[in-house]
Amino acid sequence: EKGTYSHFMLKEIDEQPFVMRKIINEYQTENNELKMDTGVRQAMNSCDRIYIIAAGTSYHAGLVGKEFIEKLANIPVEVHIASEFSYNTPLLSEKPLFIFISQSGETADSRAVLVKIKEMGHPALTITNVPGSTLSREADYTLNLYAGPEIAVASTKAYTAQIAVLAILAVDTAKTKGLSLDFDPMRELAIVANAMEVLTDQKEAIEDLARKYLRTARNAFFIGRSIDYHVCLEAALKLKEISYIQAEGFAGGELKHGTIALIEEGTPVIALATQKNVNYSIRGNVQEVVARGANDMVISMKGLEQDTDAFVIPHVHELLTPLVSVVPLQLLSYYAALHRDCDVDKPRNLAKSVTVE
Numbered sequence: 001e002k003g004t005y006s007h008f009m010l011k012e013i014d015e016q017p018f019v020m021r022k023i024i025n026e027y028q029t030e031n032n033e034l035k036m037d038t039g040v041r042q043a044m045n046s047c048d049r050i051y052i053i054a055a056g057t058s059y060h061a062g063l064v065g066k067e068f069i070e071k072l073a074n075i076p077v078e079v080h081i082a083s084e085f086s087y088n089t090p091l092l093s094e095k096p097l098f099i100f101i102s103q104s105g106e107t108a109d110s111r112a113v114l115v116k117i118k119e120m121g122h123p124a125l126t127i128t129n130v131p132g133s134t135l136s137r138e139a140d141y142t143l144n145l146y147a148g149p150e151i152a153v154a155s156t157k158a159y160t161a162q163i164a165v166l167a168i169l170a171v172d173t174a175k176t177k178g179l180s181l182d183f184d185p186m187r188e189l190a191i192v193a194n195a196m197e198v199l200t201d202q203k204e205a206i207e208d209l210a211r212k213y214l215r216t217a218r219n220a221f222f223i224g225r226s227i228d229y230h231v232c233l234e235a236a237l238k239l240k241e242i243s244y245i246q247a248e249g250f251a252g253g254e255l256k257h258g259t260i261a262l263i264e265e266g267t268p269v270i271a272l273a274t275q276k277n278v279n280y281s282i283r284g285n286v287q288e289v290v291a292r293g294a295n296d297m298v299i300s301m302k303g304l305e306q307d308t309d310a311f312v313i314p315h316v317h318e319l320l321t322p323l324v325s326v327v328p329l330q331l332l333s334y335y336a337a338l339h340r341d342c343d344v345d346k347p348r349n350l351a352k353s354v355t356v357e
């Protein structure tokens with residue numbers, strides 16, 4: 001039920017801090033050790049390469065998950081759009097492990113890949129919000145997202161839950177491999193939960209930004225580098241699907257290779273700046289688009305902010321910034337859609353779970 005909320009999407013955005021805390025509890029033993037299915041542990045430890053298969057928002061979570069698994073657990077990862085995998089099938093490694101990421105667990109494109117790789121005899125893990133779903137039942141292992149039912153068509157809390165579970169999975173794998181890490185995922189996720197709460201308390205400020213930048217916009221661009229780029233893809237998808245504004249996410253460095261031709265007087269360009277090592281470069285991209293008339297909105301992280309930034313998110317661990325930077329972007333999409341009189345929870349032409357290929 002929506003309760004006092006006008007839309008499920010807003011309710012589900014607000015639930016994210018609680019989902020983080022639920023995940024922390026569910027993936028921890030009484031002795032504060034990571035709790036992980038032993039089959040999953042073995043599968044992660046015996047593979048030589050991971051293939052993440054997903055669609056839409058879950059694919060964007062997979063892009064972030066790749067960063068965790070490669071950087072923390074030292075296993076190479078490829079992320080594939082489910083619907084493309086059948087035609088653009090990569091050369092597989094000797095011992096592949098397939099990870100299917102799906103909120104609903106029913107996405108037909110992902111299931112088609114699962115059927116195919118099971119025929120080939122490869123192991124599969126499904127990370128889903130619905131443990132009894134098709135993808136869960138047909139895979140060898142399942143990890144639950146514990147996000148609670150997601151009703152709004154636009155996925156919000158499932159995305160952050162997917163990223164949190166992937167972070168825990170990466171750290172658990174690193175630990176069982178005996179790799180040394182100075183990253184306590186539960187402590188960092190608790191900090192993330194608090195940061196999310198700070199952001200969901202700032203709805204008015206974000207509503208103002210949506211009014212100012214997006215109420216009458218024809219198009220909008222999201223730019224970022226490194227892990228921020230993955231979040232830009234998700235922010236653009238969220239904005240386009242519920243507000244119908246043509247929105248695209250771009251890697252900052254790619255601007256000059258074509259996209260900058262689209263910048264006109266007043267074009268909204270939303271830049272993410274949460275990563276220290278690319279802060280200088282993304283700021284340079286902002287200057288480039290401003291010089292061509294763009295209406296810039298920089299969302300930065302505390303510690304990296306500049307006076308002209310439109311919005312600053314609290315400081316969290318650099319690897320986990322997507323969990324936090326996405327929250328104002330989800331809210332931005334929500335308010336943009338609201339002020340353009342769109343049907344927020346049920347955007348046109350879309351279904352919550354896509355059960356046809």
Ligand code: F6R
Pocket residue numbers: 055056057058059101102103104105106107110153154155156237238241352353354
């Ligand atoms: C976007 C959205 C879709 C889904 C996609 C995959 O907000 O909801 O892009 O992410 O259809 O769905 P699942 O995760 O259920 O496989």
